[in-house]
Amino acid sequence: MKIEVLLFASLRDRAGSLSVAVDLSSPQTVAALRETIASDHPALAPGLAASRIAVDSEFRDDDYTIPAGAEVAVIPPVSGG
């Protein structure tokens, strides 16, 4: 399953783009997504560990299964307010 993962803040700068494409094989969980991003895009690995993953605008834990067609984003610790 190919997923276009949205990036923000420092991760966007590290990647040099607004998103990265990953090809996620089974299991299609948040944990697997993290591993795939980190191995395909090593520059993102440090920031990724501290970030949460959002699937269709909801924070999801590592065991969550990502449905096909979902909007996926890496959410670094936020600093609004």
Added chain:
Amino acid sequence: MTADNAIQIELTKTPITSDPLAARVADSGAGATVSFLGTVRDEHHGRAVDRLEYDAYGSMAQSEMRKIAETIRERWSVKRVVMVHRLGMLEIGEVSIGIALSLPHRVEAFDALRYAIDTFKETVPIWKREYFRDGESIWVEGS
């Protein structure tokens, strides 16, 4: 920081004007209105800041803001709430966030407001970039 108007105390017979944000939550059932404005400060840990930039994951930010608003309306008897966050480049002193809410009694007002701003800073996907006077700029992650 001028000390000339650091304390301003008045008794008046003319109507007291509320700020525009507070006016948006006016409600005949409300006995209290509280508001919070976050403003851009000129330093961060002693380092001079020239300006800030805010970026958001817009669709998710709005859904998280709505969750906060719904929670305070359920948990405290909040009548109306407005929550606004600025995006883009901000100068020193400009307002980055404004929250105002109205409810029947003042005691609950501060609790609801405190919950709203504290939760906002934990859950709403918005990030600030600080532009320092020395020319460096960094994304702030975590508060």
